[in-house]
Amino acid sequence: MADNLRFRAVMSGKALASQRWAHWHEGVHARYRQLTTEWGMKFFAFQTQRDENYAMQVKLARHGLAPKAKCKFSFKYGDRRFYGFLTEVVEVMEKLRWEEKRRYFNGGDKSHELSEVMQQAKKVLGCNVYDMHSGNYGLLRGKVVLIDFSTMTDELYRRGVCTAEHR
Ligand SMILES: Nc1ncnc2c1ncn2[C@@H]1O[C@H](COP(=O)(O)OP(=O)(O)OP(=O)(O)O)[C@@H](O)[C@H]1O
Numbered sequence: 001m002a003d004n005l006r007f008r009a010v011m012s013g014k015a016l017a018s019q020r021w022a023h024w025h026e027g028v029h030a031r032y033r034q035l036t037t038e039w040g041m042k043f044f045a046f047q048t049q050r051d052e053n054y055a056m057q058v059k060l061a062r063h064g065l066a067p068k069a070k071c072k073f074s075f076k077y078g079d080r081r082f083y084g085f086l087t088e089v090v091e092v093m094e095k096l097r098w099e100e101k102r103r104y105f106n107g108g109d110k111s112h113e114l115s116e117v118m119q120q121a122k123k124v125l126g127c128n129v130y131d132m133h134s135g136n137y138g139l140l141r142g143k144v145v146l147i148d149f150s151t152m153t154d155e156l157y158r159r160g161v162c163t164a165e166h167r
């Protein structure tokens with residue numbers, strides 16, 4: 001099963017990489033595609049970026065704060081290599097219906113959930129947790145989870161504290 005998913009991830013990755021990466025130079029880090037109802041894949045342009053994102057996601061997933069991640073892979077497209085992993089599919093907040101979404105925004109009956117998850121994630125990761133716009137968190141089995149750690153990994157690089165402890 002994992003091999004089959006890995007194969008599908010690589011094929012999807014190559015297909016995506018062949019499309020113009022319009023945002024590539026605009027600071028967006030990852031590309032994502034859903035593969036099955038449960039699993040999707042995301043990939044990055046740099047191995048370190050993938051490794052740090054993967055490490056953070058695995059750490060947080062152990063505490064139920066992120067989707068599970070597994071099965072790192074890489075593939076070549078043209079003269080470049082891209083680096084990815086499999087991730088559980090999340091209902092991303094920005095894609096939810098407004099009636100549901102508004103419950104998680106300021107003043108909604110569930111608006112505290114995101115800040116609680118961010119607080120817990122801060123403790124687990126030992127760094128600030130930010131850039132949580134509605135494309136960077138969502139619902140998994142009815143619980144708020146975080147899906148994008150690139151801004152945090154960038155900060156760790158700037159601070160020079162990207163170490164094996166995050167791997
Ligand atoms: N596990 C997931 N489940 C469902 N959709 C996802 C998942 N991970 C990523 N996505 C989708 O792919 C988009 C891009 O992924 P992600 O936020 O990790 O990349 P990014 O390039 O770092 O984003 P940003 O634009 O915030 O810098 C997300 O906004 C979301 O729509």
Ligand SMILES: [Mg+2]
Pocket residue numbers: 135136148
């Ligand atoms: Mg994002």
